[in-house]
Amino acid sequence: MLVELITPLMLATAPTTVVMPEVEYNHKTQQSEVVAQWTGVPTPYTKTPNGTRTYSGNGAPVDSDND
Amino acid sequence: MILLITGSRDGTSDLVVRSLGNKNVFRFNFDLFYDYRLEFTADEWRIVNPENLEISSRTIKTAFWWKAFSYFIKEADDFIVEEVKYIFREIYNWCRIHRKLRGNPPDFHNKLGKINILSIAKKYFSIPHTLVTLGGLGLERLVEEGIVAKSLTSGTTDTSKVLFTTRVDKERVSPKFPWYLQNLINANFDVTVFICGKSQFAYKKSREDLVSIDWRKDQDLSSTKREWTRFDLNSDQSLRIREFCDAISVDWGRLDFMEVQGQLIFLEFNANGQWVFLDYDNADGLVDHVCSYLIDD
Numbered sequence: 001m002l003v004e005l006i007t008p009l010m011l012a013t014a015p016t017t018v019v020m021p022e023v024e025y026n027h028k029t030q031q032s033e034v035v036a037q038w039t040g041v042p043t044p045y046t047k048t049p050n051g052t053r054t055y056s057g058n059g060a061p062v063d064s065d066n067d
Numbered sequence: 068m069i070l071l072i073t074g075s076r077d078g079t080s081d082l083v084v085r086s087l088g089n090k091n092v093f094r095f096n097f098d099l100f101y102d103y104r105l106e107f108t109a110d111e112w113r114i115v116n117p118e119n120l121e122i123s124s125r126t127i128k129t130a131f132w133w134k135a136f137s138y139f140i141k142e143a144d145d146f147i148v149e150e151v152k153y154i155f156r157e158i159y160n161w162c163r164i165h166r167k168l169r170g171n172p173p174d175f176h177n178k179l180g181k182i183n184i185l186s187i188a189k190k191y192f193s194i195p196h197t198l199v200t201l202g203g204l205g206l207e208r209l210v211e212e213g214i215v216a217k218s219l220t221s222g223t224t225d226t227s228k229v230l231f232t233t234r235v236d237k238e239r240v241s242p243k244f245p246w247y248l249q250n251l252i253n254a255n256f257d258v259t260v261f262i263c264g265k266s267q268f269a270y271k272k273s274r275e276d277l278v279s280i281d282w283r284k285d286q287d288l289s290s291t292k293r294e295w296t297r298f299d300l301n302s303d304q305s306l307r308i309r310e311f312c313d314a315i316s317v318d319w320g321r322l323d324f325m326e327v328q329g330q331l332i333f334l335e336f337n338a339n340g341q342w343v344f345l346d347y348d349n350a351d352g353l354v355d356h357v358c359s360y361l362i363d364d
Contacts, residue, residue: 067340
């Protein structure tokens with residue numbers, strides 16, 4: 001019986017996505033500030049979600065672990 | 068003044084700026100390069116932000132790179148992006164040449180890498196049987212009881228998927244692909260130790276409730292639940308960690324382990340060393356330690 005081979009691509013999964021709030025960077029404070037809260041995620045806002053993954057501005061993951 | 072080379076949407080950088088005080092740090096955001104004025108000659112450099120906050124080769128005290136190229140420049144030609152990257156790298160290299168750097172360079176793993184680090188780590192810790200293979204060569208080295216596939220780069224596929232640590236049957240791994248394989252460890256806890264200067268901050272997390280093998284897959288991204296518990300390393304563990312860090316010449320980063328019946332098994336060294344997720348409410352004062360480390364001469 002033939003064994004079906006697996007590849008790294010077959011094992012890859014889509015990580016959790018996050019809903020990012022709209023933020024604007026303030027050069028005076030040198031920090032980003034929320035200009036519109038997101039909806040649907042009942043948590044305090046954080047621009048770096050509580051984890052090691054990096055998300056793009058639209059909330060899509062850009063790595064599994066930016067460490 | 069500290070030069071923080073990062074991106075405008077980075078929350079860790081916001082935290083550091085807030086803690087250091089706005090006057091003590093100059094934040095140089097790669098994705099907002101068009102907002103800054105910069106001059107860089109063979110003699111000196113100077114960067115000015117739109118609020119006329121300024122840093123120069125004369126006023127810089129230390130420099131820290133934090134995920135700058137993880138942020139993207141909108142609507143810029145690739146040629147321009149690469150030119151700007153060159154400038155950011157060269158400022159960073161100036162800081163390296165003048166011994167201003169804190170933390171690890173962003174290309175740390177390009178110069179050492181996971182397997183080379185494992186070969187150093189095995190002098191100080193137990194390590195799992197690990198194999199990087201092309202063409203399936205060496206698969207017989209891994210025991211049958213359990214094998215996991217991992218990613219070397221933590222990158223994404225063309226379809227924005229990622230490879231978390233996943234159990235595989237070694238008879239089924241296609242020899243036509245690159246594989247980073249390790250023997251499965253049945254551990255009680257994940258352990259991670261954050262290195263910040265001479266300080267070590269150890270945290271553990273039970274694997275009992277993990278849905279998958281990889282804690283990264285099950286991370287709570289909400290900042291509402293403290294997932295990691297701080298604990299004290301024993302003196303032998305602490306000494307071995309210090310000796311390992313000396314061996315790879317780092318004073319920053321995170322070491323990942325698994326704990327099996329009280330013994331630490333080394334998994335990997337994270338040169339970037341993300342730390343906010345361990346202490347997002349600063350109950351342990353990690354941000355204060357980080358700021359002291361960044362300021363320290």
